[in-house]
Amino acid sequence: MKIFLIASALSVMCLFSHNTNAGIITWDFTFEIDTVIDNSNDQWDNPTAVGDIVQASLSFDENITSDNSSNWYTIFDLTNTTFDIVTLTSDGWLANLSPMATATHQSSRDIFQMSSTYIKRNTSVGEINFEEMIFDFTDTTKHLDFPIDWSTKQLTFTYTMDADTTNSGIDVNVLGSLVSAVQRVSVPEPESLLLFIIASFGLVFRKLQK
Numbered sequence: 001m002k003i004f005l006i007a008s009a010l011s012v013m014c015l016f017s018h019n020t021n022a023g024i025i026t027w028d029f030t031f032e033i034d035t036v037i038d039n040s041n042d043q044w045d046n047p048t049a050v051g052d053i054v055q056a057s058l059s060f061d062e063n064i065t066s067d068n069s070s071n072w073y074t075i076f077d078l079t080n081t082t083f084d085i086v087t088l089t090s091d092g093w094l095a096n097l098s099p100m101a102t103a104t105h106q107s108s109r110d111i112f113q114m115s116s117t118y119i120k121r122n123t124s125v126g127e128i129n130f131e132e133m134i135f136d137f138t139d140t141t142k143h144l145d146f147p148i149d150w151s152t153k154q155l156t157f158t159y160t161m162d163a164d165t166t167n168s169g170i171d172v173n174v175l176g177s178l179v180s181a182v183q184r185v186s187v188p189e190p191e192s193l194l195l196f197i198i199a200s201f202g203l204v205f206r207k208l209q210k
Helices: 002-019 188-210
Strands: 025-038 053-061 066-069 073-076 082-084 100-105 110-119 130-139 156-162 172-182
Touching: 082 130
Parallel strands: none
Antiparallel strands: 025 053, 025 172, 053 082, 066 073, 073 100, 100 110, 110 130, 130 156, 156 172
16 A cells, blocks of 8 residues: 555656646747848957858747737737847846737738847946847737747847947847747656656556555
8 A cells, every 4th residue: 555655646746747847838949140230349249140040949838828919919928938049149138038929910911029128227338238139920820829839930030239339229230030940849857757667666566466
């Protein structure tokens, strides 16, 4: 009886551990750089050039809900959502992420846009005081729900940054288009896998004793 109870408890622990992050979906994107405009007077120390390939990621809760919706638009609640292109964004990007997403409904198409803006006050020359990234696509689907499958989206991105140089306006503008989109496969943690194996042996042993 003790073996059965221990095995059952381990099974529950294993399932709970596995399901803790079961609702988070992650997509890995590959973009090709289409445009690089750099007016930072060498304050943007980044070698990114047209034709380069960069990696991006998007993680979100599969149960994302809408904050507001109408015949003309849908606004989504992006709690627990992150997106990034690490070769472009600053060290403070993820820590200051405040993403928002809107689907604008038109008669023949939807315009979907996800963005985040990072603003830092009282910066010195060369230090980022404004940073924004936008992921967007247009298609014929009416997006009343947040997209789960990104493999069919004609995704593009826009990255803008200002390093508080003497120039007025934005210092850096980078645009790119999607090359590939792959959903990341969730692999059970070794500890969870070990618990599952132990629990399974315990249940089998209990069955053989009967």
